Amino acid sequence: MTYASKQDLLRQLPGVDALLELAGTVHATHKIPQKVLKSAIRATLESLRNSTLKGDNPSLAPQDCLATAIAIATRTLKPKLVSTINATGVVLHTNLGRALLCDAALKNITTIASGYSNLEFNITTGKRGIRYSVVEALLCELTGAEAAMAVNNNAGAVLLCLDTLANAKEVIVSRGELVEIGGSFRIPDVMAKSGGILREVGTTNRTHMKDYETAITDNTGLLLKVHTSNYRIEGFTKSVSISELVALGKTKGIKVMEDLGSGSLIDFSKYGLTREPTVPDAVAAGVDIVTFSGDKLLGGPQAGIILGTRSAIEQIRSNPLTRALRIDKLTLAALESTLALYRDEALAVEKIPTLRMLALSFDKTKELATPILEQLKERLNETAIVAFADLSSRTGGGAFPELALPSRCIAVTPLTLSADQLQKRMRMATPAIIGRIDNDRFIIDPRTLQPGDAQTIINTLCVILTESCK
Numbered sequence: 450m451t452y453a454s455k456q457d458l459l460r461q462l463p464g465v466d467a468l469l470e471l472a473g474t475v476h477a478t479h480k481i482p483q484k485v486l487k488s489a490i491r492a493t494l495e496s497l498r499n500s501t502l503k504g505d506n507p508s509l510a511p512q513d514c515l516a517t518a519i520a521i522a523t524r525t526l527k528p529k530l531v532s533t534i535n536a537t538g539v540v541l542h543t544n545l546g547r548a549l550l551c552d553a554a555l556k557n558i559t560t561i562a563s564g565y566s567n568l569e570f571n572i573t574t575g576k577r578g579i580r581y582s583v584v585e586a587l588l589c590e591l592t593g594a595e596a597a598m599a600v601n602n603n604a605g606a607v608l609l610c611l612d613t614l615a616n617a618k619e620v621i622v623s624r625g626e627l628v629e630i631g632g633s634f635r636i637p638d639v640m641a642k643s644g645g646i647l648r649e650v651g652t653t654n655r656t657h658m659k660d661y662e663t664a665i666t667d668n669t670g671l672l673l674k675v676h677t678s679n680y681r682i683e684g685f686t687k688s689v690s691i692s693e694l695v696a697l698g699k700t701k702g703i704k705v706m707e708d709l710g711s712g713s714l715i716d717f718s719k720y721g722l723t724r725e726p727t728v729p730d731a732v733a734a735g736v737d738i739v740t741f742s743g744d745k746l747l748g749g750p751q752a753g754i755i756l757g758t759r760s761a762i763e764q765i766r767s768n769p770l771t772r773a774l775r776i777d778k779l780t781l782a783a784l785e786s787t788l789a790l791y792r793d794e795a796l797a798v799e800k801i802p803t804l805r806m807l808a809l810s811f812d813k814t815k816e817l818a819t820p821i822l823e824q825l826k827e828r829l830n831e832t833a834i835v836a837f838a839d840l841s842s843r844t845g846g847g848a849f850p851e852l853a854l855p856s857r858c859i860a861v862t863p864l865t866l867s868a869d870q871l872q873k874r875m876r877m878a879t880p881a882i883i884g885r886i887d888n889d890r891f892i893i894d895p896r897t898l899q900p901g902d903a904q905t906i907i908n909t910l911c912v913i914l915t916e917s918c919k
């Protein structure tokens with residue numbers, strides 16, 4: 450087509466105003482804000498102009514232009530943060546939002562967020578209060594700590610503690626504990642940002658008491674222990690326990706801090722998991738400061754919890770960085786309600802989703818998997834092979850790295866498309882269903898399914914596989 454004839458075609462392209470006028474007569478546009486519609490129309494016209502000039506010959510009829518614009522606007526208006534179904538069996542799935550909140554926390558968020566509260570107001574004295582009071586007594590009661598506070602997240606808590614206690618001083622850390630948590634949180638980098646000077650001791654696999662002892666100088670500000678929560682060093686290993694480190698700190702007059710990462714308030718070995726050091730263990734060992742996440746094994750909202758001696762916590766609170774890392778009232782509301790459940794461990798395990806899913810026995814996963822398999826067998830008939838697969842779920846979130854939680858899963862082998870294609874279609878469904886692939890089978894792990902999820906998965910699988918047969 451010649452340039453002149455393309456120009457002729459472009460003269461048929463409707464104008465923005467004409468399309469807006471036409472939109473006024475179309476019911477589908479009633480819920481689209483004018484601004485959004487207008488920019489969708491502009492984007493449509495721009496793209497039609499380009500494809501006409503390329504010689505693609507698109508329809509320039511006003512109705513067709515408007516239909517495209519409405520489709521663009523509808524896509525723009527769709528929320529970006531949407532709920533998904535986690536069929537992966539990874540309980541603390543970082544990409545899928547880590548811990549789910551318990552009902553009490555959700556309810557409290559609504560109550561506190563929808564009205565005024567005593568966030569920083571002492572009702573008894575009528576004077577200004579401290580926001581940390583909301584959770585301080587409870588945290589102390591549950592862990593045995595002398596004082597406590599909470600900030601935005603644990604990375605922030607570590608940064609804040611190092612900045613307060615080790616600024617321009619040396620912090621002694623074992624080489625075996627210089628961890629990267631993921632998402633670019635690395636202990637040496639956080640140390641550099643805090644102004645603490647990293648003093649590495651020992652080797653990757655073995656660090657002895659004498660390594661710490663000989664590294665101590667007049668410029669030592671802190672002894673730091675980092676819980677290697679997301680990996681294990683096995684074999685010829687040696688590390689100094691937190692109690693030994695505390696003893697050394699006491700004799701030398703140096704503070705000791707432990708970053709527990711995925712700090713747990715309960716001993717999971719009772720529920721068939723391995724024994725991990727708990728928060729009360731660290732406190733009992735006598736550390737000056739302990740930090741851990743609110744949304745890992747605790748099963749609460751994203752937060753960084755700091756426990757410690759009264760003097761250390763006072764010092765941290767008066768650091769200006771504290772304000773920058775301030776915990777918000779919604780988080781505090783959720784945290785208080787979650788922590789309150791820990792007063793009765795059985796109740797906590799029943800009501801806190803993370804704990805419930807981690808403690809779920811293999812027998813219980815069998816019970817959950819059976820009706821899913823039965824329904825799928827009945828409804829999928831010729832489109833897929835479905836079978837049980839006894840596999841393992843994972844804790845995720847950098848906790849219990851080596852631990853496999855035995856789980857009875859459902860394995861779907863589609864006959865009309867590949868397992869990868871099925872995985873993608875499940876992901877593109879509404880709501881998105883995230884599952885894993887094992888040996889060319891799409892795996893559904895019942896451990897991380899929430900009420901109603903199983904039915905949605907079954908229905909979606911039926912739709913996708915039936916369609917793929919046509």
Ligand SMILES: *Cc1c(COP(=O)(O)O)cnc(C)c1O
Pocket residue numbers: 602603604605607628630634675676677678679708709710711741742743744752753846847
């Ligand atoms: C996860 C983790 C952090 C970071 O905690 P966030 O709550 O994700 O900010 C810090 N240290 C350790 C050892 C961790 O495992």
